[in-house]
Amino acid sequence: DEKWTEKIDGMTIYKDVQLKNILEQAGFRNIQIHKSEKGWLCITAQK
Structure with a gap:
């Protein structure tokens, strides 16, 4: 995760429970x- 936050200034990576x-x-x-096994995350929800 630190790899991306170091490359992209201001980027925040959230855990799934944080987003929930x-x-x-x-x-x-x-x-x-x-x-996914590769680390991808997809969240669906209804408003």
């Missing part, structure tokens, strides 16, 4: 987290 909490606080529901 942010979405919940913004009023999203039915949050689903999908992770």
Whole structure:
């Protein structure tokens, strides 16, 4: 993760649970987290 934050100034990398909490606080529901073996993350939610 530090590799990208060092290359891109101002970039923040969030954990899946951090993003889930942010979405919940913004009023999203039915949050689903999908992770790949390569480290990709896809989150779907409904507002």
